[in-house]
Every structure is written in structure tokens, then in C-alpha cells.
Amino acid sequence: MQLVKVGLCAFGMSGKVFHAPFLKEHPGFFISAVVERSKEESKEKYPDATIYRSVEEMLKNADIELVVVNTPVQTHYEYTKMALEAGKNIVVEKPFTVNVSEAEELARLAEEKGLFLSVYQNRRFDRDYLQVQKVMNEGKLGAIKEVEIRFDRFRTEPSGKAHKENPEAKGSGSLHDLGSHLVDQAVQYFGFPEKLFADVFSMKGQEFANDYFEIILYYQNDLRVRLKSSVFTKEVHYAYAVHGEKGSFLQERTDNQENELIAGAIPTYGEDWVKPLKEDDGILNFLNENKETERYSTLSDPGNYMNYYQQIYEFIVFGYALPSPAEEIIKNMKIIDAAMESSKEGKIISLV
Template identity: 80%
Template sequence: MQLIKAGLCAFGMSGKIFHAPFLKEHPGFFMAAVVERSKEESKEKYPEATIYRSVEEMLQNADIELVIINTPVQTHYEYAKMALEAGKNIIVEKPFTVSVSEAEDLVNLAEEKGLFLSVYQNRRFDRDFLQVHKILNDGKLGNIKEAEIRFDRFRTTPSGKQHKEDPQQTGSGSLHDLGAHLVDQAVQYFGYPEKLFADVFSMKGQEYANDYFEILLYYKDNLRVRLKSSVFTKEAHYAYAIHGEKGSFLQERTDNQENELVAGAIPVYGKEWTEPLKGTDGILNFINENSEPERMLTASEPGNYMDYYQQIYEYIVFGYALPSQGREVVQNMKIIDASLESSKEGKIVYL
């Protein structure tokens, strides 16, 4: 099996949870390098990875062909550009960058260099996202007329992470953080909207970056898609509500991969590794082919973040499709930028 040597730009939560375990357990990857500016925490689980004290040092010295940019979003552009100019393929954590212009610049540079750029949209591999995709593809709901996708939390006190909560820092706030997932999911399900209207602000006060947003996406054929997130939601809503001409589907957000990884779970290559779902997590209510009503409880199949790295591997080795390529995600960022404009101006923004 061809071995892809990779380097991590940071070993914080993202590196420890979403990247290093999968690079280690996938037989096609070798985590050869990691940046830790002062600590050496990676040594315990990844002794084979050389520790560098800066991204610059790693790019200059490490024998790697793939770089994962998993630093705060405000640094993505700088490090991604640096890696591309060093001749490295790159994976960039979401949100891609803090602006559309930065993202477009990186995509163009990657194409000029003949390198690939993928954005780590791991929520495409959540069990709940995949279940909704399956229901939509089954066609039981008929033409879709309305959909709502939510990602709520109950985090009423500041986290202390300035790059996420300082309103003076471009790219901070829930819209770039969780919104990057919801926008991506809406586009994956329904394509690119014609226009939008948004309300974006901070429930905790003006001294903090936005922690609430509601975006209404307008599509052709009278389809409306609402994206919503709040940090003052103690009781969970259904994360997905899909309504069509023939019925409705409600889906809970039940993917637990992140929590299991935080608790120490080890992902397994080539098989399911998450805890089985206990019970059901969805409701499908529709009119069947015999014009009779049917209502059933549904259970989603397991998701697997390993599939993202498997697709990266298959792209490199076999030339298969590249997951969440940069130019595709630039379109998502245009929706985020338009949402900020809409909220500020109090108007519909055409895309």
C-alpha cells in the first residue's frame, strides 16, 4: 500500500481528536511530523512523529507531502499559502479562511502549483447527516418545500478562546464555526440558493462574537431552507426537519463520534468503531404509493470520519473524487459573507 507522509500544524483538540487518530490507524498514512510550540504531548501516542516548534520549521525540514492546517482560522491563509508554496498538498480545517478573497487566492495558488486543497468538512460523515441524505434520495417525501437544519448548544458562559469569541477578530463567532457545517449541509442537500436573509448577533452581548444566527435560504421551485444555531438551547430540537409534498422527516443529531474520540475511543480502519445507536432517532411520516399514510420510527446507520481520509487516500492513489475541494467550499463561504451583509443591512442579499 502506498504510504502518504503527513504533517499536523497543531496538536490541540482538533489535532488530537479529528486528525492524529485517523492518520495513525489508516494504513495508507504516516504522521511523520507535528507542530508543538512548547509541549511534547504527541510523544506518548505518536512517538514516530518528529516534533517541530513552528510550521515554518516543519515545512523546511520534514519529509512530508500532505499538510493539515488545523490552527485557528485567522492563521489558515498564512499557513496554507506557506505550505502550497513549499509544494505540499493541504487539508484545511473548516472554516476554510476568514474571507472569500483569501479562500479564492489559495484555491488559485493550489491549481497553479498542481497541488490539491481539501477542506475538512467532517460533518458530511455524521450518521444524522447521512440519514437525511438517504431519506431525500429515497424520494418518499416528494418535492421538498421546506427544510430546517439546526446546530444548538447550551454554552451560556464564555469559553476564553479569543479566536472564536473576540468580535474584533474576523472569522470569530458561531456563524463561521457551526455555520460552516450547516451551510455545507444545505448546499450538499439542495444545491446553491438564489438569495438569502439572515439575522446574526451575540446573545451574550456585544463584547462577544456572534453566538446566534438564523439564515433563510431561497431556492427555485418555492423551496425555503432555514439554518439556525443558538447557545441558549437547553432542550434539544430536532436537528433536521424536512417537509415535502408527500410527507415529513424529523431527524435528531445523534452522531457521537466527537464525544467518543474525546473519551479515548480509537477509530478502526475498514469497519464500524462507534457505539451502536440505542433505539431510534428519526420519524418518517408520508403518503405511500397506495395513497395511504405511513408513520415509522427510523434509526440512522453509523457515520465514520475515517471515510474522509479514505477518500483523500483514494484521490491521491487512484484519482477518485477529492472530498470537499477548495473551490466548492468557496461557494459556501460566499453564503457566510452574504449572511453577515444581510444581517448588518437588514435586507435580502442575492447570490
């Protein structure tokens, strides 16, 4: 099996939870280098990886072909550009960049260099997202008319992370953080919208970056998609509510991969590794061919973030489709930029 040598730009939560475990367990990857500016925490689980004290040092000295840019969003443009200029292929954490212009420049540079650039949109591999996709593809709901996708939390106290909460830091706040997932899911489901209206602000006060947003996406055929997130949500809503001409589907956010990884779970290659759900997590209510109401609970199949890196590997070795390429995620950045503008100006923004 062809071996792809990888360098991680950081070993914080993103590196420890979302990247290193999957790269280690996938037989096609080898973690060759890790950037830790002062600590050496990666040695315990990844003793074969060389520790570097800066991204610059790693790019200059490490024998790697793939770089994972998993640093704060404010550094994504700088480090991704640096790695591309060093001739490395890139996986960059979401959000891609702080704005569209940075994303477009990086995509052009990758194309000029003949390198690939993929954005880590891991929640395309969440069980709940995949279940909604499956139900809509079955056609039982008929033409989709209204959709709401939510990602709520109850985190009323500041986290102390300036790159996420300082309102002066570009790319900080929930819109870029959680919004990058919701926007991506909407675009994957329904394509690029015609226009949008957004309300983005901080419930904790002006001294913090936005922690609430609501975006209404306008599509052809009178479809409306609402994306919403709040950190003052103690009682959870259904994460997905899909309403069509023939019925409705309600889906809870039940993917637990992140929590299991934080707790120390080790993902396995080639099979589902998450714990099965104990209860159904969705409700499907629709009119069948006889126009009779059918209503029953549903149980979603497991998600698996390993599939992202499997697709990266298959692209490298076999030339299959690249997951979430830069050109595709630029569309998401356009929506995020337009949402910021819409909220600031208090008006609908055209996207086409």
C-alpha cells in the same frame, strides 16, 4: 500500500481528536511531523513523529507531502499559502478561511502549483446527515418544500478562546464555526441558493462574537431552507426537519463520534467503529402510493470520519474524486460572507 507522510500544524483538540487518530489507524498515512510550540504531548501516542516548534520549521525540514492546517481560522490563509508555496498538498480545517477573497486566492495558488487543497468538512460523514440524505433520495417525501437544519448548544458562559469569541477577530463566532457545517450540508443537499436573508448576533452581549444565527436560503421551485444555531438551547430540537409534498421527516442529531473520540475511542480502519444507538432517532411520516398515512421511527446507520481520509488517500493513489475541494467550499464562504452582509444591512442578498 503507498505511504503518505503527513505533518500536523497543531496538536490541540482538532489534532488530537479529528485528525491524528484517523491518520494513525489508516495504513496509507504516516504522521511524520507535528507542530507543538512548547509542549510535547504528541510523543505519547505518536512517538515516531518529529516535533517542530513552528509551522515554518516543519515546512523547511520535515519529509512530508501532506500538511493538515488545523490551527485557528485566523491563521488558515497564512499557513495554507505558506505550505502551498513549499510544494505541499493541503487539508485545511473548516471554516476554510475568514472570507471569500482569501479562499479564492488559495484555490488559485493550489491550481497554479498543481497541488490539491481539501477542506475538512467532516460532518458530511455524520450518521444523522447521511440518514437525511438517504430518506430524501428514497423519494417518499415527494418534492421538498421546506427544510430546517439546526446545530444548537447550551453554552451560556464564555469559553475564554479569543479566536472564537473576540468580536474583533475576523472569522470568530458561531456563523463561521458551526455555520460552516450547516451551510455545507444545505449546499450538498440542494445546491447553491439564489438569495438569502440572515440574522446574526451575540446573545451573550456585544463584547462577544456572534453566538446565534438564522439564515433563510431561497431556492428555485419555492424551496426554503432555514439554518439556525443558538447557544441558549437547553432543550434540544430536532436537528433536521424536512417537509415535502408527500410527508415529513424529523431527524435528531445523534452522531457521537466527537464525544467518543474525546473519551479515548480509537477508530478502526475498514469497518464501523462507533457504538450503536440504543433507540431510534428519526420519525418518517408520509402518504404512500395508496395515499394512506405511514408513520414509523427510523434508526440511522453509523457515520465514520475515517471515510474522509479514505477518500483523500484514494484521490492521491487512484485519482478518485477529492472530498470537499477548495473550489466547492468557496461557495460556502460566499454564503457566510453574504449572511454577514445581510444581517448588517437588514436586507435580502442576491447570490446569483
